[in-house]
Amino acid sequence: xxxxxxxxxxxxxxxxxxxxxxxxILTTFQGIKAEEDSRLRRAVEAAGGHYRxxxxxxxxxxxxxxxxxxxxxDLQGTNSIAYTSTxxxxxxxxxxxIAKDVPAFRFKAGLVEGRVVSLDELRRLAxxxxxxxxxxxxxxxxxxxARGLVAALSGVxxxxxxxxNEAVKAKKFSE
Numbered sequence: 053x054x055x056x057x058x059x060x061x062x063x064x065x066x067x068x069x070x071x072x073x074x075x076x077i078l079t080t081f082q083g084i085k086a087e088e089d090s091r092l093r094r095a096v097e098a099a100g101g102h103y104r105x106x107x108x109x110x111x112x113x114x115x116x117x118x119x120x121x122x123x124x125x126d127l128q129g130t131n132s133i134a135y136t137s138t139x140x141x142x143x144x145x146x147x148x149x150i151a152k153d154v155p156a157f158r159f160k161a162g163l164v165e166g167r168v169v170s171l172d173e174l175r176r177l178a179x180x181x182x183x184x185x186x187x188x189x190x191x192x193x194x195x196x197x198a199r200g201l202v203a204a205l206s207g208v209x210x211x212x213x214x215x216x217n218e219a220v221k222a223k224k225f226s227e
Contacts, residue, residue: 059110066114075140076120076163077147077174081105082130083156092150092157099146101136123163139183140164148178
């Protein structure tokens, strides 16, 4: 059993982390096997997040004064959270993939950029392209006009060379 001092340190550490995150997803884990839990933790870490199983009273104490306070208030049952200060889409995608494979793992609620979101909004968030995918698409779109201009400009001399070559073959030029 943890001593009060240890619990206070745990609450303080969690409160410091929650004060810095942009996304918190509240889940339930009851019935998850050990290997599924390990896979879940690895997926969350790969997404740049953290995963913790919570005692409800300690979670509520840690959330006081943080953006996660409305989400972690009056918790019931077995709860866990996944949180990140990076891209919320990547975390939502990772958790959604696990939820499809592990029926016992379910979403309860979420907090994204300081706003409590519904389960439906979490599902839609997981379907969005990630920040890196959007940046790649933007770069492609910005390069497209330049590529088109280069192709058009290089086409004029190429076409001229082809026409001249055909004219020479047809002996259209007299000496």
